[in-house]
Amino acid sequence: MPTLPRKQPEPAQPHQARQTAESFGADAHRYDQARPGYPDDLVARIVAGSPGPDVLDVGCGTGIAARQFQSAGCAVLGIEPDARMADLAQARGLKVEVATFEAWEPAGRMFDALIAAQSWHWVDPVVGAVKAARALRPNGRLAIFGHVFEPPAEVAEPFAAAFRRVAPDSPFGNQPAGGPLASYQAGYAQIADKIRETGRFNDPEQWRLDWEQSYTRDQWLNLLPTTGGLTRLRSDQLTEILAAVGDAIDALGGRFTMHYTTLATTAVRAAAP
Template identity: 30%
Template sequence: MNNFEQIQNTYKNYRDDYSLEQRKNWYSKVADAYNKTRPRYPQELINRTVELAKLSKNTNILEIGCGPGTATVEFAKLDCPMVCLEPSQDSCNLARQNCESFPNVEIINTTFEEWELQPNKFDTVLAATSFHWVSPEVGYPKLEQALKDNGSLILLWNKEPQPSYEVYQILDEVYQKQVPSLSRYEDRGTTERIIRKLGENIAKSGLFKDLVFECRECDRVYSIDDYLTLLSTLSPYIVLDVQKRDALFDDLRNALSKNLGDTIETSYLSAFHVAWKKGKS
């Protein structure tokens, strides 16, 4: 099984093993941490999606799983009307705070699955590192119905920041001792293939056309504490037993502080898929 299939199966298992109510609150306990430490999307990439999808202040946008508004704020700067769906109440509260200067942004506390469909209303549907939580069988038909003919779909992706391979080797000793299943390193090529393949579901749906994919490599320096806080927002760590997670983080902190000092340099791949609703033939 390749890396992409493993990730696909992981999120399918989350959808199968946890109720919708549990998944609504998946990030609730780490909402502040998510807002603080999850990487932002590079402005260059945001600008490219705006250009490709021809977004303007007259564009009606539906955002699926806006979280604390990580991407929302950048699109809200267009001064266009946005309806943003977010299942976690804690994340909704943060999104409203982060978007309080944008009166055209409406944050609704609901899942995309439970949201009452408004057919043919939106010019663009946006999802920023969130659409993998929605079953493709449910998600693509519903968002296709929400879009106007030839409306655009924008899927943004941020892979989790990771240290260099040399630092990974140091951390791997801790993981092998504590939780071997969480030890993972992906080179640039593997990461790009994983994100690129996420676009296959768009094509498989048969509802969209003219798929465009672009990506950029980004860097971010974290304090050791902030890096561990970032890890706490990732799903494999969220589902980890609390005592096991605490023990893991203690050992990771010691290893990082001993070998790196106060900070850790990371890199991550940021990307997008843009496609257009086929419309009536």
């Protein structure tokens, strides 16, 4: 009887991990319902710092960020590689083209802002910044942003312990229970370096917004399965993790306050000479 090969881990570079990158559409409706939006101040700042209303949303998902920019008066085109996510975004009024950003063809179109909300790590970091410059008008704004989740230790530690127990081979299982902000800030600094290397943008800026949101037990357990570490787990693994986290939230009285930090790297396309 032949021996089956062991499952190969996905590549270390996030943009190469296509199975995880395109796993969120397995429950697109839950993703759209449970995932938080972005601070209104961030959206307003991007819009105010762009030369016009035409926005390209890279990795738009179900259109969570795009709808906020539409509400701010922008005309948004989404790019999304997962047709399941794109279908839901289109059903909610967003124009979407199904493609990875690397393969997408602008066909002569140019935009006043290019945003990537919680999605730029799925884009080739070298190709992405150069292609963004091609898609932006002179003085157009590139804005790459996302959330850092900081649940209290009473929630984060049982989650991390349960994850290590049920999925010890997962690369997500080795992550610390808390304190991810420094590593995310380093990641956004690396994004800024790639933007500088193109020579096509003014010097990037780093923005930070801190805010809080309260979650009930049910609300948090609805959101957790939409996060990258959990989207590809077996149902029994997911059930065990959610049970451990649910017990932890019950011990806090059935709800907790999440501390969010939204980080952004943003740069203005250099004016044509």
